[in-house]
Amino acid sequence: MNTKLKRLLFYLLITLLSLLFILPLCWMILSSFKIDETIYKDLGTVYAFIPRFKDLTIRSYQELLNLYHIFKNMFNSLIYASITVVIGLIINSLAGYALAKFKFPFKNLILIFIIALMIVPIEATILPLYLVVNQLKLINTIYGLLLPFLTNVMNIFLFRQYFLAFPNELAEAAKIDGLGHFGLFFKIVFPVSRPIYVTIGIITFLASWNDFLWPVMALSNSDLMPIQVALNAIFSDRYNIFTSHIMAALTLVTIPIIIIYILFQKHIIEGAARSGIK
Amino acid sequence: MKKLVIMFLAVVMVVSIAGCTKKTNADDKIIIWTQASPDHPEGRMFADRVDAYNAAHPDKRQVEIQNFTRAGAGSGYIDKLNAAITSNEVPDIFTLDGPDVASYADSGVIGTLDGIIDSNFVNGFTDAMIEQGTVDGKLYALGYQDSGVAIMYNEDVIQELPQEVKLLIPSMDEDWTWEDFYKVTEAIQQLRTNPETKDKASIKNLELIVDFLTSDIPKGAYEIAMYYLTPLFWSNGGQVVADDGLTLDEVLNSPQNIEALVQFGKFFANDYAQAIEPEKAFHTGKAAMAVAGFWYISDLEKNYPSLKFRTVRYPKMDASYTGNFTPSGSWAFVRSNRLAMDNPKTKEVVDVMEWMTNDEASAEYYHANGAIPGRKQSISVIDTNTDNDYHNEAWSVLKYQVENTNKARPVSVGYPYLSETFARDIILKIAQNKVEDEETIKQYVKDTIDKLNLEFKKYKK
Numbered sequence: 215m216n217t218k219l220k221r222l223l224f225y226l227l228i229t230l231l232s233l234l235f236i237l238p239l240c241w242m243i244l245s246s247f248k249i250d251e252t253i254y255k256d257l258g259t260v261y262a263f264i265p266r267f268k269d270l271t272i273r274s275y276q277e278l279l280n281l282y283h284i285f286k287n288m289f290n291s292l293i294y295a296s297i298t299v300v301i302g303l304i305i306n307s308l309a310g311y312a313l314a315k316f317k318f319p320f321k322n323l324i325l326i327f328i329i330a331l332m333i334v335p336i337e338a339t340i341l342p343l344y345l346v347v348n349q350l351k352l353i354n355t356i357y358g359l360l361l362p363f364l365t366n367v368m369n370i371f372l373f374r375q376y377f378l379a380f381p382n383e384l385a386e387a388a389k390i391d392g393l394g395h396f397g398l399f400f401k402i403v404f405p406v407s408r409p410i411y412v413t414i415g416i417i418t419f420l421a422s423w424n425d426f427l428w429p430v431m432a433l434s435n436s437d438l439m440p441i442q443v444a445l446n447a448i449f450s451d452r453y454n455i456f457t458s459h460i461m462a463a464l465t466l467v468t469i470p471i472i473i474i475y476i477l478f479q480k481h482i483i484e485g486a487a488r489s490g491i492k
Numbered sequence: 493m494k495k496l497v498i499m500f501l502a503v504v505m506v507v508s509i510a511g512c513t514k515k516t517n518a519d520d521k522i523i524i525w526t527q528a529s530p531d532h533p534e535g536r537m538f539a540d541r542v543d544a545y546n547a548a549h550p551d552k553r554q555v556e557i558q559n560f561t562r563a564g565a566g567s568g569y570i571d572k573l574n575a576a577i578t579s580n581e582v583p584d585i586f587t588l589d590g591p592d593v594a595s596y597a598d599s600g601v602i603g604t605l606d607g608i609i610d611s612n613f614v615n616g617f618t619d620a621m622i623e624q625g626t627v628d629g630k631l632y633a634l635g636y637q638d639s640g641v642a643i644m645y646n647e648d649v650i651q652e653l654p655q656e657v658k659l660l661i662p663s664m665d666e667d668w669t670w671e672d673f674y675k676v677t678e679a680i681q682q683l684r685t686n687p688e689t690k691d692k693a694s695i696k697n698l699e700l701i702v703d704f705l706t707s708d709i710p711k712g713a714y715e716i717a718m719y720y721l722t723p724l725f726w727s728n729g730g731q732v733v734a735d736d737g738l739t740l741d742e743v744l745n746s747p748q749n750i751e752a753l754v755q756f757g758k759f760f761a762n763d764y765a766q767a768i769e770p771e772k773a774f775h776t777g778k779a780a781m782a783v784a785g786f787w788y789i790s791d792l793e794k795n796y797p798s799l800k801f802r803t804v805r806y807p808k809m810d811a812s813y814t815g816n817f818t819p820s821g822s823w824a825f826v827r828s829n830r831l832a833m834d835n836p837k838t839k840e841v842v843d844v845m846e847w848m849t850n851d852e853a854s855a856e857y858y859h860a861n862g863a864i865p866g867r868k869q870s871i872s873v874i875d876t877n878t879d880n881d882y883h884n885e886a887w888s889v890l891k892y893q894v895e896n897t898n899k900a901r902p903v904s905v906g907y908p909y910l911s912e913t914f915a916r917d918i919i920l921k922i923a924q925n926k927v928e929d930e931e932t933i934k935q936y937v938k939d940t941i942d943k944l945n946l947e948f949k950k951y952k953k
Contacts, residue, residue: 250795254776282531344575430568431575434558436530443561443568447529450562452787453862454533456795457772 237263239468246274246461253457274458275466281454284466286437287444292470294360294440295422299415302364307411309365310373311399315385325374331367336427344431352432359432363422369414376410377403412481416474423471441467519837522555522844523583525576527562527569527823535559537860538848545847553840558583577601582828584841585848588633590624590821590900591715591907594737597627598905598951603829604630608842616851620820621866624900633824634849637863638898640786640890641720641819643673643807647800648694649780653679662804664885665892670724670755670807673781677701677764680780694777701764703779706923709915710768717915718901719819720783724752726817726899728809732914737904738948740941750934752809753918757928767923775799785819789886790862803886806893820898822866825849864894871895905951906944913940913947 240263245253247270256262261269278284312318313325343362344353352358380403388398404411426442433439448455448463475482524542528534542557562569576582588596596602605614614622614631618638625633650658657679662668680701683689690696708716722732730748733740743749759765774782775796782788784803792801806818825845831838847853854870857863865871874891876884904910917940927933 250772250791251776251798254772257771281533340571341575341578344572345579348575348579348581427568427571430561431572434560436535436559439530439561443529444531446568447532447535447561450529451532451534453790456791458795 242461242468243465246458246465247271248458249273250457253461274462278448278455278459278462281451282444282448282463284441284444284448284463287439287441288467288470290438291423291440291442294356295419297360298363298422299418301360302366302369302418303411303415305365306369306414307373307404307407308399309370310375311377311403313370313374314377314380315382328367328371332371340427340431343428347432354432354434356438359429359438363425363428366418369418372414373410376407380407409481409484412478413484416478416482419474420471520553522553522585522837522841524555524557524825524844524848525569525573525583525586526557526559527587527589528559529561530559532559532561533861534857534863537857540860541848541853541856545844552843553837555844580830582830584831584837585825585827585845587636587823588826589823590633590635591718591902591904591911593625593633593824593826594627594903594907595905596826597630597632600829602632602826603831603833603838604632605634605827605842605845606630607833608839609846613846613850616867616869618866618868618871618894618898619816620894620898620900621824624821625824625826627903633826634845635822635824635866636849636853637822637857638820638866638894639822639864640893640898641723641806642784642786642803642886642889642893643781643805644774644784644788644801644803644886645676645781646694646774646777646779647802648777649680649683649698650676650802652683652689652692652695664804664889667805667811668807669811670752670809673807674755674758674764677759677781678762681762681764697777698780699770699778700766700773701780702759703769703773703782703784704759704765704923705769705783705785706765706920707768709920714912714915717919718911719821720785721756721919722901723806723817723819723899724756724809725749726815727807727813728752729813732902733904733910737902738906738951740944740948744941744944745934745937748809750930750937753922753933753937754928754930755809756919757922757926757933760923761926761928763926765923767920774801786862786864786890789883793880793883801882801886803882803889805889806897816897816899818893818897818899820894821901822863864890866894868895906948909947910944913944917943 244263244265247265248256249269249271252269313321313328347353347358347362350358352361384402385398388402393401423440424442425440426446429440429443433443445463445467449460524538526535526538528538530536530539538559539557542555546554560569560572573582573586582601588602593602597604609631617635621635621638622631624635625631645661650661653676657676660668660672660676680698683695684698705716705720718732725732725748728748728751730746730752731743732749734743760767770776770778773779774784774788775792777799783806788801792799808817825848827838827841827845831841849867851865851867851869854863854865854867855873858865858870858873865873871891871894874887876888876891878884901907902910918936921927921936922933925932927936
């Protein structure tokens with residue numbers, strides 16, 4: 215088989231694979247601009263993925279936005295996710311660096327605990343977490359919503375793995391030049407570790423953006439509700455909400471995620487490759 | 493850099509302390525939790541109702557409502573509720589799905605309303621609503637709405653049937669049987685091979701004859717099976733579980749139930765129904781008939797205006813059966829057992845529950861969210877004199893059923909597991925394996941009983 219043919223087959227394969235992931239997204243976006251009857255009429259035909267402009271309408275968006283304050287919920291989620299990412303990156307990377315580079319008693323034991331905690335699902339810890347946050351009188355506050363998720367054992371572990379590869383010689387040289395631990399971390403380690411920060415930042419952002427259970431447990435004020443809680447409310451409204459509205463809501467909620475992926479895709483791949491996420 | 497770190501830690505501490513808030517579950521207020529999201533029309537209608545109470549009763553304890561969002565069958569809200577129970581912070585009033593009332597009553601989380609609530613007020617509810625809220629003869633829950641299921645058919649398809657088959661389909665105020673229902677589906681299937689009819693648009697479009705929504709079961713909506721199909725048992729003189737809520741032997745596997753399941757299996761064995769149906773099969777004309785919940789009506793009216801949908805009553809297994817049997821039930825208000833019966837606040841709590849479920853509230857909920865009233869006096873608010881005949885017919889059928897034949901789902905402390913196992917191990921298996929022979933169905937039921945008995949051991953005292 216010659217090289218040209220191999221390359222052609224390769225591109226054909228990755229095009230098919232890409233379509234497998236892209237087509238459902240196309241269907242969702244296109245369906246959000248159709249009425250329900252057309253969505254199901256087109257299902258199973260090529261028109262599920264290719265627009266017929268005469269059938270497109272923004273009616274579902276108008277009706278959805280009249281009924282639900284979806285942008286307010288998206289804004290709330292954006293704020294919560296941003297705070298969780300910024301503070302979480304600082305705390306988790308410092309912890310990961312300490313585990314990678316410092317010598318202190320019980321370091322390995324702590325690491326074992328961290329790895330062990332990674333396998334405990336959130337559903338198993340949600341009730342004790344609620345009881346603790348409730349005891350601290352933080353239920354129904356933004357602090358109660360955000361504080362439990364600022365530290366993340368998985369992120370600490372990933373940072374540790376990444377920082378293990380950081381050359382000790384560079385750290386020694388920086389110390390000779392007079393930098394302390396924090397100076398070394400923020401002036402030397404942090405700037406050269408951007409890929410892992412971007413990767414973990416995106417993972418954290420997505421986790422926060424998609425979180426449903428904890429916000430329901432921690433909040434009751436509708437003004438503070440994040441987008442996933444709003445989406446569930448929308449889905450359960452069988453009187454006003456139908457397929458086209460659901461597609462419109464999902465399209466709006468997916469847009470920020472797609473933008474983030476497009477902006478940071480290079481860093482995501484690099485970070486994933488170097489930290490062992492892949 | 494050290495200064496920066498110290499400042500950061502200081503900010504975190506200040507923010508944490510500032511986050512401390514006053515405990516909300518104070519005794520000077522009555523707290524209500526519901527499963528309806530604050531932005532949902534249902535959540536808004538509850539909030540409006542509470543505002544009206546507070547305005548009408550300025551001299552009494554004020555009511556504070558907190559609406560939470562539920563996902564699917566109730567997760568999210570139920571997790572929150574269970575956490576509150578664990579931390580002994582149960583709200584004064586909260587909502588539960590009808591079939592879950594028994595397990596909360598059994599565990600002592602909710603208190604009875606007997607001896608506090610006015611019996612005339614209770615008598616204003618339909619039989620199904622009272623039945624749904626009653627456990628071991630005591631009333632615990634007040635439903636704020638009912639629900640209903642009927643049979644819908646596509647008029648364009650039915651018009652193609654021979655006259656003698658058309659006569660099997662009743663008018664909206666007549667009863668009919670599952671046997672007649674089956675004969676109609678059999679005749680529709682023949683239209684698909686009849687050279688005179690098979691190429692007509694309404695027939696050509698058909699992919700199945702009747703839509704049972706069984707495809708909801710693998711998606712995790714197990715309750716649909718119990719909700720849609722227990723009426724087959726009831727209308728044949730059977731039951732899912734005995735009155736003690738735990739005995740299954742000679743109940744779930746009774747000859748009446750097996751006969752009903754064989755009838756159900758015939759639809760799948762002969763390919764008139766499919767375990768996994770196309771989405772919105774009836775709405776899009778891919779199914780000629782549907783076992784249709786009340787939520788179909790608004791969807792069909794708003795989104796499928798060209799579909800000529802007709803509605804008839806839910807069929808009986810045994811034509812001579814006279815008891816209640818049609819699908820019913822929804823979420824209901826209950827009170828926490830935290831307050832003693834002689835506590836003056838308990839009476840006020842029950843008064844608030846009455847306010848949230850009385851005739852006026854039921855009418856308001858219907859207008860706000862299309863909720864079917866669960867009170868006899870309020871059922872008349874359902875408008876059956878619109879200019880849409882399909883709407884009028886569908887709601888007339890459902891009104892009749894709510895008033896006369898609706899029946900609450902089984903009462904059992906182990907209901908969630910019972911419902912899931914019934915759906916997965918009996919209904920889905922029959923549908924997927926296209927089973928209609930009695931012996932196989934008996935085996936499915938036996939295996940299910942064995943499985944359930946193991947689980948129910950822990951409830952048997």
